[in-house]
Structures are given as structure tokens and as C-alpha cells.
Amino acid sequence: MLDLFDSRERVVLADQAVLMRGRALGVDEALLAAIDAIAGRAPFRRMVTPGGFEMSVAMTNCGRVGWVTDRTGYRYAPRDPATGEPWPEMPAAFAALAHDAAAEAGFADFVPDACLVNCYEPGARLSLHQDKDEQDYRHPVVSVSLGLPATFQFGGLKRSDRPLKVSLTHGDVVVWGGPSRLVFHGVLALKDGDHPLAGRRRLNLTFRKAL
Ligand code: SIN
Ligand code: FE2
Numbered sequence: 163m164l165d166l167f168d169s170r171e172r173v174v175l176a177d178q179a180v181l182m183r184g185r186a187l188g189v190d191e192a193l194l195a196a197i198d199a200i201a202g203r204a205p206f207r208r209m210v211t212p213g214g215f216e217m218s219v220a221m222t223n224c225g226r227v228g229w230v231t232d233r234t235g236y237r238y239a240p241r242d243p244a245t246g247e248p249w250p251e252m253p254a255a256f257a258a259l260a261h262d263a264a265a266e267a268g269f270a271d272f273v274p275d276a277c278l279v280n281c282y283e284p285g286a287r288l289s290l291h292q293d294k295d296e297q298d299y300r301h302p303v304v305s306v307s308l309g310l311p312a313t314f315q316f317g318g319l320k321r322s323d324r325p326l327k328v329s330l331t332h333g334d335v336v337v338w339g340g341p342s343r344l345v346f347h348g349v350l351a352l353k354d355g356d357h358p359l360a361g362r363r364r365l366n367l368t369f370r371k372a373l
Pocket of ligand 1: 278280288305307314347348349366368
């Protein structure tokens with residue numbers, strides 16, 4: 163049988179970095195409902211960077227550990243500092259999507275233990291950074307975009323490398339690893355809009371194996 167999801171567009175961003183357009187479309191509503199349930203227990207919050215700036219992106223997590231930042235630094239924590247409770251469990255559908263997308267991008271056996279949930283409202287942005295708080299860079303990063311479109315910057319291994327700009331829309335999945343694992347990336351300020359399923363928001367799931 164023809165599998166529509168396997169025939170969707172793939173964009174190679176760099177060596178072992180691929181954008182799979184629409185890869186999450188079959189499960190988009192389930193993902194959004196699960197995000198609502200997670201945020202009901204571990205509310206979205208704007209965290210503070212070690213430099214003292216409040217981030218414009220609101221964040222929460224699910225999984226064994228969650229990514230947090232405060233004045234003392236960036237780290238993965240087993241509990242939500244806002245509630246003292248463990249982060250909500252990673253839904254099986256999240257782990258399955260991340261695992262399967264990673265496998266399709268050439269990373270077999272990806273079992274994420276952390277899922278950062280980012281909520282962008284109009285104007286929110288994420289400046290260029292590397293994901294490097296994880297213990298083993300052999301594991302890829304899997305990113306799932308939902309809601310309003312955003313411009314993703316995908317650069318090189320040096321901050322000064324001029325980034326590619328690629329529009330990420332509802333259902334898009336990006337996987338990067340191997341020689342691209344430590345590329346600088348970011349998200350430009352979100353333009354206002356109204357998405358039929360997500361409203362005036364962009365939601366992003368970032369899956370990593372942190373421990
Ligand atoms: C991130 O780098 O943590 C998130 C990227 C995105 O929102 O697309
Ligand atoms: Fe990142």
C-alpha cells in the first residue's frame with residue numbers, strides 16, 4: 163500500500179541532518195492533546211538564563227529528566243523546579259514518533275529520555291545555540307513542530323557560520339546528529355497568526371537522550 167507519510171518531502175540540511183516535511187501530520191491532534199495534559203501538570207514557564215535574562219519562549223518538559231535553566235546554569239533535572247514533582251511521563255506516542263523519525267534519518271535505536279516542550283507566542287524567539295547539555299553526542303536530536311510556522315536557523319559548528327533559514331510548519335520533523343549534532347541553531351521571532359489547531363502559538367517538541 164502507498165504510504166503517504168513515507169513519500170513526503172525530505173530536505174537535507176547538512177550531513178546527517180534532515181527535515182521531514184509533514185512527518186508528524188498523522189498524529190498532530192494527539193500530540194497537541196498530550197501537550198495540553200503535560201502543561202496541566204507541569205505548567206509552561208519562562209525560565210531565566212544564567213546571564214539573568216528571562217527567555218521569551220515558555221517551556222515545560224516530559225520524560226525522565228527535563229531541561230532547565232536558572233541563574234546557576236543549564237542542566238537536566240529529574241523534577242520540575244516549579245512544583246517539586248517529577249516531570250510527567252513521556253507519552254508512548256511521543257517516544258514512538260521520535261524513535262521512528264530518527265530511524266528514518268539513519269539513527270537506529272534512538273530512545274529519548276527527555277522531551278523539552280517549547281511554546282512560542284508572537285514575538286518569541288530562540289537565539290543561536292548548540293544543544294550540548296547531554297552526556298553522549300552520538301544520540302541525535304529530534305524536533306517536532308506544531309502550530310504557527312517559524313523560521314528555523316540551521317548553522318554550522320561555529321557560531322559565525324552563516325545559518326540556513328528554513329521555514330518549519332505544522333507537522334514538520336527535523337533530525338540532526340553525527341557530524342551535525344553540535345550545529346548552532348535557533349528560531350527567529352514568531353510572526354503573529356492563528357493556527358486552526360494551536361491558535362496564536364507555535365509548539366515544538368525537542369527529543370534528546372540526555373543521560
Ligand atoms: C530548540 O532548539 O530547543 C528548539 C528549536 C525549535 O523550537 O524549533
Ligand atoms: Fe536547541
